[in-house]
Amino acid sequence: MYIQMGFFTQEKPYVENSEPPVKDNLAEIIAKQKEKIVGTLQVRVIHGKDLLARDNNGFSDPYVIVHAPGAKNQQCPKIDKNLNPIWKFMPKFNINLPKDQLTPLKIEVWDDDLGFDDLIGTREISIQECLDNPGMKCSQFRKKNSC
Amino acid sequence: MLPISEKKLMLTRYLGVWCINNKYKLIGSKDLEAKLGPGSFGEIYVQVRFLKEGMLDDNKEPELLENLEAVLAEQNALIKGTLKLNLNHAKNLISKDGKPGNPYCIITAPNNKLAKTQIIKNTINPIFESKRTFPISLTKREATEKVKFFYIHG
Numbered sequence: 001m002y003i004q005m006g007f008f009t010q011e012k013p014y015v016e017n018s019e020p021p022v023k024d025n026l027a028e029i030i031a032k033q034k035e036k037i038v039g040t041l042q043v044r045v046i047h048g049k050d051l052l053a054r055d056n057n058g059f060s061d062p063y064v065i066v067h068a069p070g071a072k073n074q075q076c077p078k079i080d081k082n083l084n085p086i087w088k089f090m091p092k093f094n095i096n097l098p099k100d101q102l103t104p105l106k107i108e109v110w111d112d113d114l115g116f117d118d119l120i121g122t123r124e125i126s127i128q129e130c131l132d133n134p135g136m137k138c139s140q141f142r143k144k145n146s147c
Numbered sequence: 148m149l150p151i152s153e154k155k156l157m158l159t160r161y162l163g164v165w166c167i168n169n170k171y172k173l174i175g176s177k178d179l180e181a182k183l184g185p186g187s188f189g190e191i192y193v194q195v196r197f198l199k200e201g202m203l204d205d206n207k208e209p210e211l212l213e214n215l216e217a218v219l220a221e222q223n224a225l226i227k228g229t230l231k232l233n234l235n236h237a238k239n240l241i242s243k244d245g246k247p248g249n250p251y252c253i254i255t256a257p258n259n260k261l262a263k264t265q266i267i268k269n270t271i272n273p274i275f276e277s278k279r280t281f282p283i284s285l286t287k288r289e290a291t292e293k294v295k296f297f298y299i300h301g
Contacts, residue, residue, distance in 0.1 A: 039197055041196075041197050042163070043193065043194070044195070046192040048189055049215060052179075120175070120188055121173025121189065122173065125171065130166040130197040134166075134197045135164050135199070
């Protein structure tokens with residue numbers, strides 16, 4: 001709750017329109033949260049290491065599913081019988097969402113089976129840092145023609 | 148002096164930065180984690196960047212923190228050579244009944260090569276003076292295997 005209060009006397013009467021400034025402008029904050037973030041989220045899932053073996057042969061057949069906020073999931077092909085798979089999976093996601101709906105990136109690693117696939121593990125990764133700080137100014141643009 | 152349009156272009160040229168370049172431990176399902184303990188699910192290496200609308204995509208590959216391909220290649224490279232082993236003697240080989248036995252030794256080296264020394268009769272301090280050569284061909288990963296000695300009272 002945000003409250004402002006004042007006490008006025010005859011000597012110090014209330015002056016019309018002398019309200020103190022609002023420190024925490026909720027309307028502005030909400031507007032900022034509703035502000036749309038538009039762009040491309042580029043993800044590279046390079047490799048997995050020492051993954052849990054989910055098959056009886058002591059291996060897994062691992063693949064990755066990447067969930068990005070407000071976009072369709074993307075899945076990479078499985079790599080057979082490998083606990084150290086090098087996927088080099090590079091999905092791109094179009095993002096067009098209000099700031100407050102940008103949930104973390106979720107990555108699932110699954111073991112491919114004939115029947116139901118087994119989950120090896122998951123990980124959520126906050127992308128706040130990427131959204132707040134997407135790029136650096138290309139200062140050398142004048143010197144070189146490209147960066 | 149650059150024309151104004153080019154100046155404006157320069158100001159809006161931003162290069163995407165790979166803000167996330169990390170290895171993450173996987174988190175498993177609750178029941179498996181209770182059984183196997185946390186940290187038994189492996190890790191993934193992930194890079195992420197966000198290109199805001201209008202930003203420049205340099206299409207360049209970010210630098211890798213860890214090149215697993217190279218690491219695995221190194222671990223799987225074969226180490227070839229000969230292991231020379233001189234077993235000179237053993238001391239105080241007390242048998243169960245306290246009497247001297249007829250000891251001999253079995254040596255196992257990596258690659259499962261077995262070697263047996265001659266039997267030295269009626270002693271607790273056998274002098275074997277056994278010289279062996281084992282040809283070895285293994286990967287770095289397998290090279291952690293140990294040479295084992297088994298003394299047996301014949």
